[in-house]
Amino acid sequence: MEPEEASAPEDAGSRLMLRVERPVYDEEFLRTQLLHRKQNSTSFRQKLADKFKCSSQKAKAVALSFLPILTWLPSYPVKQYLLSDVISGLSTGVVQLPQGLAYALLAAVPPVYGLYSSFYPVLLYIFFGTSRHVSIGTFAVVSLMIGGAVVREVPDNMFIGPANVSNSSSVDKDLNLSPIDARRVQVAVVLTTMVGIIQFVLGLLRFGFVAIYLTEPLVRGFTTAAAVHVVISQLKYLLGVKTARFSGPLSAVYSVHAVLSKITETNIPSLLLGLTCTVFLYGIKVLNEHFKKKLPVPIPGEIIVVILSTGVSYGIPLKSHNVSIVGQIPSGLRAPAVPDFSLALNLIPDAIAVAIVGFSMTISLSKTFALKHGYSVDGNQELIALGLCNFLSSFFHTFAITCSMSRSLVQESTGGKTQIAGLLSSLVVLLVVLAIGFVFEPLPQTALAAIITVNLVGMFKQFRDIPPLWRTSKIELAIWLVSFAASVLLGLDYGLLAAIAFAIITVIYRTQSPKSTILGHVTNTGLYYDVNTYEEASEYEGIKIFHSNSSIYFANSDRYASKLKEKTGVNPEELQAARKAKRKRKKKENEEQNSSIKICAKDETEDATQEVVPQSQDMQEVRNGDSEDKPGEPTSEEAVFLEPLSSVHSIILDWTAVNFIDSVGAKAIKQVIKEYASVDVRVVIAGCNRTVLDQLYTLQFFSEELSTNVVFPSVHDAALHCQCSSSRLPAASSEA
């Protein structure tokens, strides 16, 4: 291990030499002589001006970023891409269609609205979206959240008064909707408008970062909970029983209870058909997975189920066996209408939750694809795109959309290259809406329930996250579990909020309960490590180096100070008390010597010494200090002051890990330095980064009593300085 010359590194890791030889610096020297701030740094105003400067180039860039289609469509390589885009688009459309019908069930609106939602937003996304591979449209979790809000606002047993009927008469006329369905559509549509507005505004404000709190364990716990909700909501369709739909906290429990209490009324044809579809779909899914590479296009199990079960329903009129069917699907699109904003107020929390969930799904999926195919997506533009899709489409009676994982995987795996595939898939849906929608009218709802359920199998697999999380990170496991439990029990909206709150609290917890250690020097390396963990780390005599892996601010400054006292074993209060006691004892002894009269002074000494009871195991140092003093017993009163109270003369605060400090923290540190100064222990700060130093200057931390020469650029500088000047300590201590 003896260092060699650096010239020819044969084994670069261990032979290359690190050589530093320079004076020990402190902040005063650094600031006044070594470092010079650059003068050319632009002022805040300048920066602001630069940011808002207009130019044609900038305008063009803004236009391009707002309408990403302009960047890729003009150079669309028709020959290379078109065929695969068409194939992919058709395959996706064939999945989009049954999913649209099915997820409308979840959103508690008639199925045709699922088709609308599978058309308009997909078309709009082509213009505004930056991801080339995601398939926008209906999504189970979002649909379920909409359904929850819709059912809460328009419960099954709601009496629709004449005022409302007149309100929704235009809807009635077109579609012969029941008043309750008409009202539910209104709620879903206005919710979608609000979701769109929220997403659009967040995008404009560059708030794409809100999604960062949706950390992976949180999202996975949440979506697993959503899958539980979805399956519970589909139980009644699979069993063919009629129960009310619940919403709000504990709705999952109520729903299960309601279904179980009616289990005797199970409709056998429904159940059989549902189970058959489920098994069939699951089989297809497994096949697709297994022969992924051999199949040019995955088998479209969902459309097969839809067609077959519709056929069966035609053949055997299932409706007469009390099997719920999809019912009327009007042909053609509906004229646009302005959503009824009188319903908006109650829906604000739902809109926020849907907006966030919708965005987080899209961004996580589009980032995955972007990474795989080597392009980049813009989070804020995605927010704007989703917002516009939701907002504009809602005028055409759609409910909120995002991208669906299963569908996007189809679009990508069948060779989709750009959103031209999305265009094709939306055209497939349009065709059905315009021409042959009515064909699906006898489609049994139980088949749709089967489609929904099987699509969620993947989400249930997320339970497998738990064991690895247990091994790697208990905190993240806690986030997963809280997210899951809260979302199952409180409902998806409040569950999501609770989960985000919990995730934030874990961060607070981490910054607020720092791990603090005493560092020691590894000889001849300039490196300092925890003395309790590493054999090689040894302390300098009389110097304690305190490290705490956290910033110092209001929530942990008290703890920082108390940990410092505990870990270093030097407690100024106790030392002060000890000094007082000693002074009294001396005084008494002097008096005794002088007057030879013995006074019982039991009270005072007891009162004072009982505060010196050592409280921690680290106190040995202090005790040693005390016991050393006793044998000597200097006779003059001044000697009591000159004698060091503790064998520790310097404490170095290692601030390499301090990222910010606030006024409370600065005050606490100032107080600590003062307290220690009063018992002749010098406290210095080491390794403080320049940002924190700037904060200290702003907080007026430094003053005449506390100059910048207590700050050192590295722990090693501070340690050398303290070591060297300790020889002069008796003189220095009289200053305090």
Add this chain to the structure above:
Amino acid sequence: MEPEEASAPEDAGSRLMLRVERPVYDEEFLRTQLLHRKQNSTSFRQKLADKFKCSSQKAKAVALSFLPILTWLPSYPVKQYLLSDVISGLSTGVVQLPQGLAYALLAAVPPVYGLYSSFYPVLLYIFFGTSRHVSIGTFAVVSLMIGGAVVREVPDNMFIGPANVSNSSSVDKDLNLSPIDARRVQVAVVLTTMVGIIQFVLGLLRFGFVAIYLTEPLVRGFTTAAAVHVVISQLKYLLGVKTARFSGPLSAVYSVHAVLSKITETNIPSLLLGLTCTVFLYGIKVLNEHFKKKLPVPIPGEIIVVILSTGVSYGIPLKSHNVSIVGQIPSGLRAPAVPDFSLALNLIPDAIAVAIVGFSMTISLSKTFALKHGYSVDGNQELIALGLCNFLSSFFHTFAITCSMSRSLVQESTGGKTQIAGLLSSLVVLLVVLAIGFVFEPLPQTALAAIITVNLVGMFKQFRDIPPLWRTSKIELAIWLVSFAASVLLGLDYGLLAAIAFAIITVIYRTQSPKSTILGHVTNTGLYYDVNTYEEASEYEGIKIFHSNSSIYFANSDRYASKLKEKTGVNPEELQAARKAKRKRKKKENEEQNSSIKICAKDETEDATQEVVPQSQDMQEVRNGDSEDKPGEPTSEEAVFLEPLSSVHSIILDWTAVNFIDSVGAKAIKQVIKEYASVDVRVVIAGCNRTVLDQLYTLQFFSEELSTNVVFPSVHDAALHCQCSSSRLPAASSEA
């Protein structure tokens, strides 16, 4: 600045030498050869066992800490302390009495309950409290919070049904209370019981740290808002008008509006008396302040006002002039009773808020005194003490208490040494309750309102915090303002919650929006500073050192990666695209050369190159890299791969500021390293502390592809390593 020998430091700051000469280390070497974990570290189980080990010594310590009176009373220095304690206790009692009467008004209960609250808890605190100087008892802010809850639960116009009357009949019998007052007392008492339970349990659970979120700006903003509420609530007494009392959000606005709308009904005698009292009290306050050192005991303005105005009220029967008076004050104490817990459910949020505010007042004040007089208070024991005071006293019909700042200052400044002073002051109150309470029955309420108002003058002075906060810390100013505004507008309970939430968010904001910089070496020092700020910091050629002052976790890992790409100016995606484009160009050129047929391939190249548009100003490096390549134009296809894509060959992540990392962060970093590896840029980690390294091991960050030799103990190690091995880069790059 040339280094000299270290021996004789004349000017310790600049001459003392720092000398390090050792091989460059990486984590692999550190872990396997340099550092050895100590074997003797105790296991978790061992630690747990130690913690719960029983011994007589430990039992005694627990008993002493639970009943602090046992530590100080046996050694009470009667001769020295008793006289000053008696004087201080009598002075405090004389303030305690009128404050008790006045704050009962705030708590919306009859005045005699204020006297009860000034007796029982004060007595109990002597046994359990650790502070020697605070004066426990009624406090304006807490009383107001109780009043808010009481009025919400029992509004002025509440009809008390027969059931409730029978409930409170025992109360009626004793005191001839109106049913509404009886009910209000019940609510205040049960709230107090709950506050006591919450404080006691928090204390047992060692949750004293909850108070840490009550940072100073938050508490000062909050108490200023409380002062505003108190003054608003007293307006009607000062003016002598009768209005309803409001509670809940915006109650301050409603109260002001209600008083203003009745301003024409102002009772002139009330107003005159009130103003006289206010001016008199304020004058006394100023005098006391001014002649602090000359007066042995402050002039007890409050008791003078009470006695004089009672006298006036006797002389001129003010009641006949429609001046509200205190009314019946029954003599003697009341028998204890179990609080009516049927009311508890609605009061939970109030109880939590009162418990937290009460505790934070006591702890901040007792810490101030402890610091001044050199003893220490135990936060958790204070919680237990307050909890017991509130809980036990509530059985004797008191409302929640804490320490009052004005009264505690009287107790301390008149020479109080221990809680013997508290005992005396409670005895003064007891005397009044038992013997001469009825004397104060004609006391006009307007005089009490004057006492309350003048006591709050100090709190209004807190507005002066704003200018210094503006200069030192905008974030803390924001906390002050949010705390104030929320507490004024939402009411004290929700306001406090909102303020705490905001304070937490500021912490999140600080950790989540890190400041990132590129570091450069200050020649011959081993120190690295921001190249944009300091002239002396210069970059090594081909090496970028990236520093970000934050931990890396789910909420900022994305940002970390994108900032890294932006600041270093090396974007792997763009480089990849550039490489692809180049490869295509080469292929085309080859084809052209081979077949001499020109094919228009505009589409592809445009598609690929448009992604290389540099997005940031830091991109020069990359452009240079590109332009350097162009002139060379190697002919063979392999040369495209060997040629470095960027002039930067190594990126060093300075992790000295990273305090923790979670799985999302680790994944992000792994991804970043992989991305850069694919474009032949090596990423290494430097200055990572051992705790974070342990986390990386647990998160299985290191694998065969990513070994521990990318981790270096300091930035200087990493920089030297990268500098040295860059010469071998072409060979290394082919590995990627």
